[in-house]
Amino acid sequence: MIRIDYLLFGYRKLTVEEKDVSRAATLLLKAGVNAKFVNNSFHFSERKRKEILNLLRTRVEFCESELLGFGGFLHKHRHKYGVFISLIIFCVTLGVCSNVVWDVRVEGASENNVPEILSELKSAGLGTGDIWSKINKNEVENKFLSISENAAWVNINRRGTVAYVKVIDKISYEEEKKPTGYANIVATSDAIIEEITVTKGVAAVKKGDSVKKGDILISGILPGDFCYAEGSIVGRVFEKIEVAAPLKTTKKVVSDKKLYTSALTFFDFEINIYKYGGKMPSEYDIITEEKEFSLFGKRLPIKRTKTYFTPTFTEQHSLTQQEAVLFAKEKMTKELERTLNNSTLLRIKTEGEFIDGVYYMRANITCSRQIGEAKTFNYESN
Amino acid sequence: MQRKSKKPKENREVKRTTSNFHVEMDKILGGISLSVCGVKNILNFTSEEVVLKLDTGKIKVSGFSLDLIIYENKTVEVVGKILRVELL
Numbered sequence: 001m002i003r004i005d006y007l008l009f010g011y012r013k014l015t016v017e018e019k020d021v022s023r024a025a026t027l028l029l030k031a032g033v034n035a036k037f038v039n040n041s042f043h044f045s046e047r048k049r050k051e052i053l054n055l056l057r058t059r060v061e062f063c064e065s066e067l068l069g070f071g072g073f074l075h076k077h078r079h080k081y082g083v084f085i086s087l088i089i090f091c092v093t094l095g096v097c098s099n100v101v102w103d104v105r106v107e108g109a110s111e112n113n114v115p116e117i118l119s120e121l122k123s124a125g126l127g128t129g130d131i132w133s134k135i136n137k138n139e140v141e142n143k144f145l146s147i148s149e150n151a152a153w154v155n156i157n158r159r160g161t162v163a164y165v166k167v168i169d170k171i172s173y174e175e176e177k178k179p180t181g182y183a184n185i186v187a188t189s190d191a192i193i194e195e196i197t198v199t200k201g202v203a204a205v206k207k208g209d210s211v212k213k214g215d216i217l218i219s220g221i222l223p224g225d226f227c228y229a230e231g232s233i234v235g236r237v238f239e240k241i242e243v244a245a246p247l248k249t250t251k252k253v254v255s256d257k258k259l260y261t262s263a264l265t266f267f268d269f270e271i272n273i274y275k276y277g278g279k280m281p282s283e284y285d286i287i288t289e290e291k292e293f294s295l296f297g298k299r300l301p302i303k304r305t306k307t308y309f310t311p312t313f314t315e316q317h318s319l320t321q322q323e324a325v326l327f328a329k330e331k332m333t334k335e336l337e338r339t340l341n342n343s344t345l346l347r348i349k350t351e352g353e354f355i356d357g358v359y360y361m362r363a364n365i366t367c368s369r370q371i372g373e374a375k376t377f378n379y380e381s382n
Numbered sequence: 383m384q385r386k387s388k389k390p391k392e393n394r395e396v397k398r399t400t401s402n403f404h405v406e407m408d409k410i411l412g413g414i415s416l417s418v419c420g421v422k423n424i425l426n427f428t429s430e431e432v433v434l435k436l437d438t439g440k441i442k443v444s445g446f447s448l449d450l451i452i453y454e455n456k457t458v459e460v461v462g463k464i465l466r467v468e469l470l
Contacts, residue, residue, distance in 0.1 A: 025452060036451045
């Protein structure tokens with residue numbers, strides 16, 4: 001492995017005749033010159049060239065390479081001014097680029113809050129493309145904390161050109177809102193009362209009573225006063241569900257996706273590369289793909305966005321009777337899941353029939369669930 | 383009175399020979415490194431064999447892919463797949 005100072009300031013490779021290797025090594029040893037022999041050659045710095053050549057010139061046969069490394073490159077191209085101008089431009093570009101925020105990475109915050117935190121940081125003065133020398137980290141932190149609704153603490157660190165932002169999320173403790181005003185508890189559906197517990201107010205029904213939707217179950221009118229009625233009422237509810245599965249139906253068919261737009265985003269600048277110029281179909285779905293680039297595990301501020309469109313069209317689709325029954329069964333299962341949410345199923349009876357090319361599936365269900373909801377009212381005293 | 387002449391002291395020269403011979407081996411990435419201090423001469427060097435002359439004898443290192451590193455203070459380091467070290 002070549003030493004870094006050799007690479008930087010230039011070095012040469014000296015190859016000795018195989019018969020003279022041990023003699024050359026001995027001469028270097030006695031003269032106290034550092035050298036690493038690999039097979040029959042070794043590298044040495046330009047600084048020691050004279051000493052080594054004087055030592056070996058008359059005693060061993062050798063072959064010397066031209067000046068290598070960066071020093072050698074400069075020496076070789078010393079008359080080519082373009083090379084030097086390119087080097088200066090390269091150094092200036094490197095200096096300018098290293099003073100730009102290439103990426104902002106948020107750590108510690110929950111993933112849902114990250115996009116919001118990034119936009120808040122941007123408005124506080126830290127975003128990709130900003131100049132490091134113009135960023136006062138303390139000011140940004142204070143400003144960010146004053147505008148952020150999600151962060152309780154923030155710390156900004158610079159590592160190279162990347163800003164690492166550590167955030168601790170705010171934990172909000174919401175107090176349960178106490179209802180204010182006056183309210184009755186009314187039935188949300190027709191039912192038979194199975195259980196009634198009154199916390200506040202006066203019970204208007206008792207166990208076993210039949211109630212209609214909108215009937216008062218717990219009254220908020222007390223003798224000589226009003227209150228916000230509270231309590232729980234469980235009722236037995238009877239419901240009918242019907243789903244239909246026609247034998248002839250239409251089906252949405254999605255064809256292969258086609259590239260619509262392609263763009264490259266560098267920091268905040270978007271460069272459009274391609275846009276579909278053909279006629280768009282009447283119905284289509286849009287799919288967007290984003291690809292971020294990284295180098296050695298470090299994310300780069302370059303992003304490629306591709307948008308595709310998938311033309312869709314409807315086509316006639318026929319079902320057999322068996323398929324229609326299965327389709328109706330699937331629909332019924334979904335409907336039951338939706339209806340029986342927070343309910344206990346007590347009894348179910350299903351039946352089905354074909355009428356004019358449509359299969360109808362009906363279910364009569366009996367379930368028990370909470371049937372009370374608060375309905376506020378106003379009282380104005382004269 | 384004749385002055386008694388002093389008998390001249392014999393110029394005795396004491397020769398002290400010291401040897402700074404020292405050998406150290408280390409396991410490194412890609413093989414073994416053998417450092418030998420007090421090397422007087424390098425008698426043979428190929429990628430399979432290195433023979434070093436010391437004050438007190440010779441040392442022969444055998445193996446393959448052997449490299450030789452020479453330091454300023456008469457120290458030589460042999461690096462590579464060392465299979466055998468012999469004191470001759």
